[in-house]
Amino acid sequence: MKPITYSELKGNSKPFYALAAILAVFILIALACAYYMEHSGHHVTGMTNQIVWGMPHVFAIFLIVAASGALNVASISTVFGKPVYKPLGRLSGLLAIALLVGGLIVLVLDLGRPDRLIVAMTSYNFKSIFAWNIFLYVGFMVVVAAYLWVQMERRMNGYTKTAGMLAFIWRLVLTTGTGSIFGFLVAREAYDSAIMAPLFIAMSFSFGLAVYILILLAAYHGSGREIGSVVTRKLGRLLGIFIGTVLFFTAIQHLANLYAAEHGAVERFILLDGGIYTLLFWVGQVVVGGLIPLFLVFRPATKGASRDIILASILVILGGFAQVYVLVIGGQAFPLNLFPGMEVSSSFHDGVVSAYAPSLPEIGLGLGGVALAGLIVLLGIKVLRFLPVSLADADIDPHHQAANSGS
């Protein structure tokens, strides 16, 4: 196997600057949206006293979950010892940090008092999983930055395995924490369940890899570097396994709930008569984000052509957003059950399914987080050596010919 050569992107073409400018515009729009929301108060958003977490949280949770998953590619190489993935490791770390920053900025700018971020950084309630997550997020960035450094600094290469192991464990704990934000909500029937943690880990594997695949292919096609089918096919198959895992945990989540009669109503709401949430669940999450991409990556006719992998990744991301939306918004739309067995009504929306319509400022803020993640990656690969000069089959796998004919 040849030594891998990494290099910066030239990044002086018109499309490069155009892309950077577009991302910057989205970030500015997001800042304007955040200012508008904070200045007017949250009544200008679709969020209410019933749906307290809205579109910004959908974006933030998707990005944060995808962030830990994006690191998986690096982990597979260093922790699980698959050398084929080694050239892909650096981008994986960069993307993980970028997605996390993008997600956190959305979360922070949606706070009622973002000016008090310093309070969140200095005053902790250690019984709160949210407080722990603040440590986990900041720690994740430090650990992944260190992991990147030992990968990129030749003298430190010996520590790659240690750093990789630490980063891998950290990201598992981090996603467990993110899932537990919902899992620990005892009063909300749609959440209160330990399965939230493993479900979120499965989601992170799937969403993170899908984002990674798209960014990798975009970077290589955009910069005119070569990328062979060995890499895409391997990543595609891996994505297929992760999609299956998400479907498995989703099935268990709902089956377990369906078994308990007391949760019948909330399951009926999500699975049967919840309107937009039912539609997003079955069509968005299960069909578009699950079954179709599963078919695309595994269908024998094309053996994982790169076009199919790209389409599958896009669908996984769309399905992922649908899943997070159903989880976050749908879970809140279903009313709290103060008086089990009773029909309930009040002037404060007790006992009724709450309406929610995402507002433009919320969506603008969320897209800004995505754009920020994109800009960080774009600038990162321009100034530092994240990308191998070539990912052509011959460069990463000397046995590719044999492997191809064998499979």
Added chain:
Amino acid sequence: MNWRHICITLLAVMLIGIGSPGAVVFAEEGNAVGNSLLPFIPMGRGNACVEDTDFMRRNHMELLKHQRDETVLEGTRSDQYSLTECLDCHAVAGPDANPVTFADSSHFCRACHDFASVSIDCFQCHASRPESGALPDDHQFSGAFPGTTRVKGSE
């Protein structure tokens, strides 16, 4: 090519540019006393504050913060250093003889805080004037700026 001179000149020009609008504002507000760059602080009710004026100028925020934590967390509601008590004595009457809110630049707190460019967020939650609406009978002024005192040489 002397960069230091250029920088200093630029800095001076900028400072003058920033300073002059502020000076105009204060000069207008303080027309009773004459032009001054110093803030004009409305007189409060009674003979003296809960502590010496000098002490209050330096430490009012610490007293308030200390009192705030004791009140919110422990339910200790001695009036002495409470924000409500500050406002009761230091309310400034507007043209309609009612106390002005923090939105009005003649509000007691703003007199100094605007001058010092120190923004406070107390009044995003707290009422910035006494509840009754009207000022107590022994309040000694009725106009917008009837009694003003300069920072130095008060008392």
Added chain:
Amino acid sequence: MSSKTKDKKMTGNSGFDPTRRSFLAAMATAAGVTLAPGVVLYGISRSSSANAAVSSEVRWGMLIDLGRCDNGCDDCVSACAKENGLRGFGRPETDAQWIRKVDIKNPETGYSKSLPVMCQHCENPPCVDVCPTGASFKRADGIVLVNKHTCIGCRYCMMACPYKARSFVHETLEDQKPHAPRGKGTVESCTLCVHRIDSDRQPACVEACSDTGGGAMLFGDLNDPESEISKRVANYASQQIRADLGLNPGVRYRNL
């Protein structure tokens, strides 16, 4: 009691140390309640409990007898709004409600009832557990509050509360009540009229209920076996909303 507590608070328990200049002297003056020249103490005539820190020997609670709560009456709700300066903006989805009347109906039996629901002031409040900054807290005497000085407006407590008791302030507010500070971007809920309790008065809803309503609400110290509320909960069956969650709310209902 009063001056003893004050002495302890001013010197021993004080976390405040602004400068070394003359501060302790000033504090000593204040603590002794002697009026040094130029130092005026305002309002020392307040009741003793206003100056004392709250104690965990007390647990404030409420017993609401639904047998005396009229379905059409919402005097408690309007009293709360008046006392705490709650005003609607004509946007029912975002307007704050600290206490509300909830109509319940048993579809099997047809039994229906209307009852007031507010923050239940749990012994094990989920809102306090989940709050990342500790802004959501339980006072020693069992009252669950939001410290708006440290609330960052993340709304996680609203996700966690089983009673839908909390509201988020969705717009800029003006002219709040001096005793009930509330503002944009923070979460709020029933304070059990903590400012009244601290000066030995009853919550506004309880007062209104006995003045003009059915006299259904009883407020008192659940830890004091001699209090009226303790005697009543000892002698008559009472219920907590969602008692199955094990949160032990301080608000109890009779005839639910």
